[in-house]
Amino acid sequence: MKKEKKANKFNLKENLKYAVVRQWDLQLMVLPAIIVLIIFAYGPMPGIIIAFKDYTFNKGIFGSDWVGLKHFRSILTDIFVHRSLFNSVGLSLFRMALLFPAPIILALLFNEVRSSKLRRFFQTVSYYPYFVSWAVVCAVVPIWTSTQTGWVNAFLQTIGLIKEPISFLSEANMFWGITLMLELWKGIGFSAIIYIAAISGIDQEQYEAAIIDGASRFQRIRLITIPSIAGTISLLFILQISGIIGGNFDVSYMLGNPSNASRSMILQSYTYDVGLLDGRFSYAAAVGLLTSITGMILLLGGNFIVKRLTKHSGLF
Amino acid sequence: MRNPITRVKKIAALIMCLLLVAAAAGCNGDGTTPPVEGGTPAQEAPAGGTVTLSGVEFSTDPVTLTAYIDWPHSGEGYGWGQDMVSQWITETVGVTIDATHATTATGEELNLMLASGEKLPDLIVTNGFGTIVNNLIRQGYVLPLDEVAKEYFPAFLDLLPGGLYEVFQEDDGHLYRTADWFADSERILELVNSREDKAISGGDQTLCLNKKYYEQMGSPEINTLDDLRQYLLDCREKFPEVTSPFMPMRLMWDQATDTINFIYRCYGGQSWLWDDGSNTLQLCLRDPRYKEAMRFLNTLYQDGSLTDTTLGMSTEDQWTALETANLFAYVGQDWEWFSKIVGGSELSGPVLPVLAPMAEGVSRDDLKLRYNDIANLGGNTAVFISKDSENVARAIEYLAFEYSDEAALNNRFGLEGVAFEYVEDGGVRWMQSLLDYQNEFGWSEMSKKYGPNNQTHSWFTTGYSMAMESPTGIYPVKLYNANLVAPYLKNERLFDLSKTIKDDDVRMKYDQFMQLTGEAQIAIITADDDAEFEAEFANFVSQAEALDIKSLEDYYTANYIKWQGRGFTAE
Incomplete structure (x- = not known):
């Protein structure tokens, strides 16, 4: 028994030897990703210190004056941070409520299409918008929604839904709806792929047995398909939670304007404006740091809750 | 027999390494703008000579000044020597501007340039107000123009529009930037009086x-x-x-x-x-x-x-x-x-x-x-001489040249007799041939050919040149x-x-x-x-x-x- 335990004991030297010598080709494959991670994720981390300094270009990161929590205190009174936070969280909650289930439903629907040709066709059509860049989408939207020449207003007027053209991008209250619609259109097909993959991994014998037992199609979805992909769903849900105070920078930045700023400004776009455009790196770093810490807390909290509420294990 | 899967893995690993090397090589770009083709090369001014403009003598020695222009996309399709005005500048005072234009958003690349410690060009053209101006001045990236002028080209201070020094003077008493659309009130008043009841601006709302x-x-x-x-x-x-x-x-x-x-x-x-x-x-x-x-x-x-x-x-x-x-x-x-x-x-x-x-x-x-477009929009654009400039003397001379009446009018209207002409009231107006060209090909193409308001050189339109425009023009x-x-x-x-x-x-x-x-x-x-x-x-x-x-x-x-x-x- 003791010998067995000893044999199972982790042997770093052996494992390293096995990993480096025997699997050198695999290590080589992962090397670029590790290097990228070190350079772009871990390398800049010490730079976080500028959130506690009054960073100036000429003094550099470590030579700039230490100001402690000055920038964090400013954040507390900055009405634009408050607004950005509200918009980021608000949009994310809607995203979780409306956009998160959409690809799951689509994947379930695809799974029920009997004709494989038809299924592949719809699948291709649904994920094709994903490959249209946000820059292109955001360039086209103002043209489509123009009050003078846009087809959207012309169409809505023709079918009698509106009497006067609506300036969609100037109406702050419409911005969230526009963002969510665009995200849904662009992302639903691509996001469904991961669920389709999970569904394809389900043992077909379960369905056969259910059919013999007289289960309806809806019952098979409810009792076999959904429980079988619940692990994948919970995993993606946890990741979604961590992004609650993130947001879609592309849409906010490119479709945002002074008229809709009260709803389009999110933390990322505000950080970009303040940091990169205004050159207030310390303040932007403080906002970014707060965002990251909150994101991490949400990730851990989400993971904890998922682990407690479901039998499926969380991320860690 | 060798395992085919192992071979595939090795090939994949090799490809990944190649990609990494390629990516690293990409980081080594020098960021220079490719030369713009086309255009007529300007005739160089004779070395060692001088030319008098607005009563001030300027050197005609050939020199190339580097510049960073902080307006995204302003350089697309434009190039020094392509338009008549930049050709005239090179022929007159020997200056050629080698400009790099912003590609993303105003301030973004310039801020990163400063943060990374990159060598700055001779001239920096950017927003005339905001944090970037404060950073450039306060952190010592740009030179005090008045000091530089005193040392190399005192006439610069004489050519500055009246009042500009007083408005934009820093607390340390120095002037670090130029300002566009700036008018000398007294000079404007002279123009108003010389035109009796005619206003000097047709652009008032x-x-x-x-x-x-x-x-x-x-x-x-x-x-x-x-x-x-x-x-x-x-x-x-x-x-x-x-x-x-x-x-x-x-x-x-x-x-x-x-x-x-x-x-x-x-x-x-x-x-x-x-x-x-x-x-x-x-x-x-x-x-x-x-x-x-x-x-x-x-x-x-x-x-x-x-x-x-x-x-x-x-x-x-x-x-x-x-x-x-x-x-x-x-x-x-x-x-x-x-x-x-x-x-x-x-x-x-x-x-x-x-x-x-x-x-x-x-x-x-x-x-x-x-006055909408004469006097009260001063300072939207600022031009600085950077601390890294190796041509400080010629840089300040060039800024002085831009404030001369001749350069101001040419930058605003193009060349006399080709793009603009003087009218009876002493003002200037664009010529019909230029307006026809603009009507046919658009404003941008007109600017690329004739040179008015061309971002490669028209950095600070003066209030004087604006006021000279005949309202009937x-x-x-x-x-x-x-x-x-x-x-x-x-x-x-x-x-x-x-x-x-x-x-x-x-x-x-x-x-x-x-x-x-x-x-x-x-x-x-x-x-x-x-x-x-x-x-x-x-x-x-x-x-x-x-x-x-x-x-x-x-x-x-x-x-x-x-x-x-x-x-x-x-x-």
């Missing part, structure tokens, strides 16, 4: 009416704001198919054609900074006349003469509305309409500028319209408009105070306040009833107070007093 509807309505007198309101109501009743009855061209205080500011002036107000008579500056939201101006616009909204659609129009939508004449009236400049119609003239044109309709109890003697109707508003024009400098904010926290407060204002004004104007109007206005004031605008006003007042101490007035 007023109320513009759609002539077609106005004539069909029997050309009623519109002398008061109530007249305007009633006119719009009558028009809408008679022509219900017009969907944008009244169109404000801009709704932001710091814009030259802000409609709210125009209506505020109809109530006797002035700039959005307001001297209460005790040398203390206040923001106009504290002025009851400003609230009344907002109330008037809200009344138009409640009447249905000002609509959500019109308020939400993009600039392109506004142009379309102008082109299709889908409106009765707008506040702005008449050229905004004329410029959309090739060959438009006073007689055949669709626009009729009329003088500002006044609020009840306010006389036109109280009306103060500002381009659009005949401009003279009409100019004469109409001329008696009420006022040279204001209070706007420039925002451009000289040196404190980053105050600057942030200003940006936030402008953002708040832009949003709040729309909410106030579009209130559905009087109670909502009052609530929105109170909300605006309360949010502004929460931003601590008092400190912003204090800062403005301190700068205002500082100006006065330097012998400079705000008007």
Whole structure:
């Protein structure tokens, strides 16, 4: 028994030897990703210190004056941070409520299409918008929604839904709806792929047995398909939670304007404006740091809750 | 036999390594702009010679100055030596500019350039106000122009437009940047006097009416704001198919054609900074006349003469509305309409500028319209000489050259005899051949060929060159408009105070306040009833107070007093 335990004991030297010598080709494959991670994720981390300094270009990161929590205190009174936070969280909650289930439903629907040709066709059509860049989408939207020449207003007027053209991008209250619609259109097909993959991994014998037992199609979805992909769903849900105070920078930045700023400004776009455009790196770093810490807390909290509420294990 | 899977893995690993190497190699780009092909190489000026411009001697020795121009996409299709003016500059003073243009957003790449410690070019052309200016100056990236001038080219200080030094002088007593659209008030006054009753600017805003509807309505007198309101109501009743009855061209205080500011002036107000008579500056939201101006616009909204659609129009939508004449009236400049119609003239044109309709109890003697494009937009663009410049002497000489009358006129209008000509009143106007070319190929192509307002060299249009433009030069109707508003024009400098904010926290407060204002004004104007109007206005004031605008006003007042101490007035 003791010998067995000893044999199972982790042997770093052996494992390293096995990993480096025997699997050198695999290590080589992962090397670029590790290097990228070190350079772009871990390398800049010490730079976080500028959130506690009054960073100036000429003094550099470590030579700039230490100001402690000055920038964090400013954040507390900055009405634009408050607004950005509200918009980021608000949009994310809607995203979780409306956009998160959409690809799951689509994947379930695809799974029920009997004709494989038809299924592949719809699948291709649904994920094709994903490959249209946000820059292109955001360039086209103002043209489509123009009050003078846009087809959207012309169409809505023709079918009698509106009497006067609506300036969609100037109406702050419409911005969230526009963002969510665009995200849904662009992302639903691509996001469904991961669920389709999970569904394809389900043992077909379960369905056969259910059919013999007289289960309806809806019952098979409810009792076999959904429980079988619940692990994948919970995993993606946890990741979604961590992004609650993130947001879609592309849409906010490119479709945002002074008229809709009260709803389009999110933390990322505000950080970009303040940091990169205004050159207030310390303040932007403080906002970014707060965002990251909150994101991490949400990730851990989400993971904890998922682990407690479901039998499926969380991320860690 | 070798395992085929192992072979595939090795090939994949090799590809990954190659990708990594390729990516690393990509990081090593020197960022230089590829040379632009085409264009006629400029003839070089003779070495060792001099040329006299505006009474100042300039060297003609050939030299190449490097420059970073912080306007995204401004370099696309442009190149030094392609247009007539840059060729003239090289031929005249031997200067060639090797420029790199921003590609993303103003400030972004320049900030990163500073942060990374990259060697700076000889000249930096960027936003004339904001944190970037403060960073460049305060952190020692740029040289004091007055000091440099004293050492290398004293005539630079003589060629500076009067007042510029006083407005943009730093607390250390030095001047670090140039300013565009800046006018020497005395010189402008001379020009005004030399032209008798003619105004020097045709671009001043007023109320513009759609002539077609106005004539069909029997050309009623519109002398008061109530007249305007009633006119719009009558028009809408008679022509219900017009969907944008009244169109404000801009709704932001710091814009030259802000409609709210125009209506505020109809109530006797002035700039959005307001001297209460005790040398203390206040923001106009504290002025009851400003609230009344907002109330008037809200009344138009409640009447249905000002609509959500019109308020939400993009600039392109506004142009379309102008082109299709889908409106009765707008506040702005008449050229905004004329410029959309090739060959438009006073007689055949669709626009009729009329003088500002006044609020009840306010006389036109109280009306103060500002020079939009002559004097009060000074400093939107700044040019600096960087600390890394290896050609400091020639750089300051080049900036002096740009302020010479010859260079100012050529940068603004192109070359005399080819692009512009002098007219009887002493002003200048563009030649018909240039206008024909512009009509055929567009403004941008015209600029690339003839050189006016070309971003490769036209960095600081002077107030003098603007004032030299004959109002009758381009659009005949401009003279009409100019004469109409001329008696009420006022040279204001209070706007420039925002451009000289040196404190980053105050600057942030200003940006936030402008953002708040832009949003709040729309909410106030579009209130559905009087109670909502009052609530929105109170909300605006309360949010502004929460931003601590008092400190912003204090800062403005301190700068205002500082100006006065330097012998400079705000008007």
